[in-house]
Amino acid sequence: MLRVEAVKKSFDGFLAVNEADLVVEKGEIIAVIGPNGAGKTTLFNLITGQLKPDTGRIIFKDEDIASVPPYEICKKGISRSFQIVNIFHRLTVFENVQVAMLSHQKKTFNLFSPAKGQVIRETWEILDNVGLSDKASKISGSLSHGDQKVLEMAIALGNRPELLILDEPTAGMSPEETSVTIEMIKRLTTDLGLTILFCEHDMELVFSIAHKIMVMQQGRSIIQAKPDQVRDNREVQEAYLGGSA
Amino acid sequence: MFRRIGNWKSFWPLLAFFIILLILPPIIPRFYTYLLASILVTGLLAMSLNMVLGHGMIFQFHHGVFYGVGAYAVALIVTKTSLPAWVGFAAGPIAAAVVGLLIGWFCVRLTRLYFGMLQISLGSLLYVIVFRWYDFTGGDDGIYGIPMPSILSSSKSSYYFILIIVVICLVVMYLIFKSPFGTTLLAIRDNPQRCEAVGVNVRRHQLAAIVVATFFAGIAGVLFIVLENFVHPDLLFWVLSLEIFIMCLLGGWFTFAGPMLGAAIMVALRTFVGIYTEYWTLILGVILILLIFFLPEGVVGFFIEKFRGRGTTDMQEEK
Numbered sequence: 150m151l152r153v154e155a156v157k158k159s160f161d162g163f164l165a166v167n168e169a170d171l172v173v174e175k176g177e178i179i180a181v182i183g184p185n186g187a188g189k190t191t192l193f194n195l196i197t198g199q200l201k202p203d204t205g206r207i208i209f210k211d212e213d214i215a216s217v218p219p220y221e222i223c224k225k226g227i228s229r230s231f232q233i234v235n236i237f238h239r240l241t242v243f244e245n246v247q248v249a250m251l252s253h254q255k256k257t258f259n260l261f262s263p264a265k266g267q268v269i270r271e272t273w274e275i276l277d278n279v280g281l282s283d284k285a286s287k288i289s290g291s292l293s294h295g296d297q298k299v300l301e302m303a304i305a306l307g308n309r310p311e312l313l314i315l316d317e318p319t320a321g322m323s324p325e326e327t328s329v330t331i332e333m334i335k336r337l338t339t340d341l342g343l344t345i346l347f348c349e350h351d352m353e354l355v356f357s358i359a360h361k362i363m364v365m366q367q368g369r370s371i372i373q374a375k376p377d378q379v380r381d382n383r384e385v386q387e388a389y390l391g392g393s394a
Numbered sequence: 395m396f397r398r399i400g401n402w403k404s405f406w407p408l409l410a411f412f413i414i415l416l417i418l419p420p421i422i423p424r425f426y427t428y429l430l431a432s433i434l435v436t437g438l439l440a441m442s443l444n445m446v447l448g449h450g451m452i453f454q455f456h457h458g459v460f461y462g463v464g465a466y467a468v469a470l471i472v473t474k475t476s477l478p479a480w481v482g483f484a485a486g487p488i489a490a491a492v493v494g495l496l497i498g499w500f501c502v503r504l505t506r507l508y509f510g511m512l513q514i515s516l517g518s519l520l521y522v523i524v525f526r527w528y529d530f531t532g533g534d535d536g537i538y539g540i541p542m543p544s545i546l547s548s549s550k551s552s553y554y555f556i557l558i559i560v561v562i563c564l565v566v567m568y569l570i571f572k573s574p575f576g577t578t579l580l581a582i583r584d585n586p587q588r589c590e591a592v593g594v595n596v597r598r599h600q601l602a603a604i605v606v607a608t609f610f611a612g613i614a615g616v617l618f619i620v621l622e623n624f625v626h627p628d629l630l631f632w633v634l635s636l637e638i639f640i641m642c643l644l645g646g647w648f649t650f651a652g653p654m655l656g657a658a659i660m661v662a663l664r665t666f667v668g669i670y671t672e673y674w675t676l677i678l679g680v681i682l683i684l685l686i687f688f689l690p691e692g693v694v695g696f697f698i699e700k701f702r703g704r705g706t707t708d709m710q711e712e713k
Contacts, residue, residue, distance in 0.1 A: 260575045
């Protein structure tokens with residue numbers, strides 16, 4: 150479904166992503182792990198078009214999307230959440246998801262019919278799914294951090310993606326919130342048939358839900374394999390797990 | 395926020411207010427009728443600016459230009475051609491929207507402050523052309539004594555015409571505000587990056603918003619002619635743009651109707667302070683300073699926050 154081939158990206162001479170490779174097949178849950186500054190977020194930004202790669206190819210459903218703008222990539226079926234909460238903080242929770250849904254259904258240029266009557270059922274469905282229905286009318290900027298992270302994901306779901314990219318979905322969450330979120334991600338993949346690509350520091354989460362794990366270090370992809378193979382890999386242990394895992 | 399004004403609770407006070415505006419002219423002195431009309435026209439202009447400024451966070455620094463273009467379109471059609479004035483009335487907003495599209499097309503390539511700077515430059519260019527082109531626009535003399543249709547000849551009839559057009563415009567603007575397009579614009583205001591990530595072509599939406607807003611500014615320009623029967627290059631001068639910018643901030647730029655209140659305060663102040671001093675701009679400066687320090691969300695924004703008790707930290711942080 151998605152193939153990243155030898156992608157490079159540098160900022161002012163600093164090589165943030167260096168010859169990274171990644172393969173995501175339909176229906177898989179793929180985790181990207183690596184120490185801070187390994188280039189995980191940059192890699193995601195390259196895939197979703199926020200950044201353009203210097204060299205290399207990014208193939209999504211047989212099409213090179215390496216220099217396609219973010220809004221076009223989103224329409225092709227890739228949707229993402231952000232590591233740092235990135236929501237519409239003056240809108241209500243409901244409107245946050247509604248905007249994504251309006252965009253998905255190409256209704257954002259509709260000038261005269263009230264937004265009140267648009268994509269209501271679909272938006273409630275998503276809010277129900279992630280457990281934010283009871284907070285739907287709250288201004289999203291006033292939510293707790295954990296709820297905002299969940300809303301992040303809900304907005305991404307509003308585009309009905311085929312491939313959902315989650316950048317540290319549980320960062321900053323309490324242990325309880327984290328376990329709820331893990332359950333939710335598992336449920337979403339089976340219920341909605343989503344393909345998920347995510348990065349995460351929480352190893353419990355990574356090893357409990359990922360089908361395959363890709364390890365990054367200093368912008369390079371070291372290995373992409375099943376969790377137990379990654380766990381046993383000597384290079385990974387030295388580079389990332391400090392030899393103790 | 396005022397954006398949840400759409401319930402019946404706020405409908406009746408608005409209707410009462412409208413009826414008051416309808417019955418006032420025969421009761422009050424002619425000067426006050428003129429003042430009310432002036433507030434309505436300026437308020438419409440400020441609200442059209444706020445469509446892009448407060449609801450889209452597009453730094454439309456030189457919105458007055460489109461007001462001027464709308465007014466000049468009427469003035470030129472009425473005085474230079476034999477077409478009826480109504481044709482001019484229709485041409486005003488269209489001309490403003492076309493100029494809005496042209497200037498906007500260049501400006502949306504830039505963001506925020508740079509957008510504003512480029513717009514001031516392009517707008518000032520237009521001002522200079524109007525100011526200097528004596529043969530066509532009358533230059534800095536402007537065009538005086540523009541004949542209006544006989545039905546609009548009395549001050550009362552022009553007041554009622556202005557009132558009705560402004561109310562129609564406000565209703566349409568409100569519908570747009572509450573439409574999916576309006577919601578998307580608010581989302582772009584809050585977070586353009588995230589908007590792109592959910593599949594919204596931000597620039598195209600911003601350009602559409604600019605065209606709509608400049609169209610309404612053009613209508614305000616037409617109404618200016620109906621009220622004053624003259625046109626002057628000052629309508630395109632940046633000082634006016636700054637004044638309507640302040641009206642938005644003063645009334646509450648995150649609210650729907652705030653700029654109308656801002657316009658009312660500013661026009662009334664300018665009129666009454668102007669009697670005593672010629673240093674109106676000095677007073678303007680003081681208002682701006684007080685506003686920034688004490689009412690960052692404007693008068694309407696302040697009262698809404700006061701009564702709803704909602705946290706305002708996000709907005710204040712941004713400033």
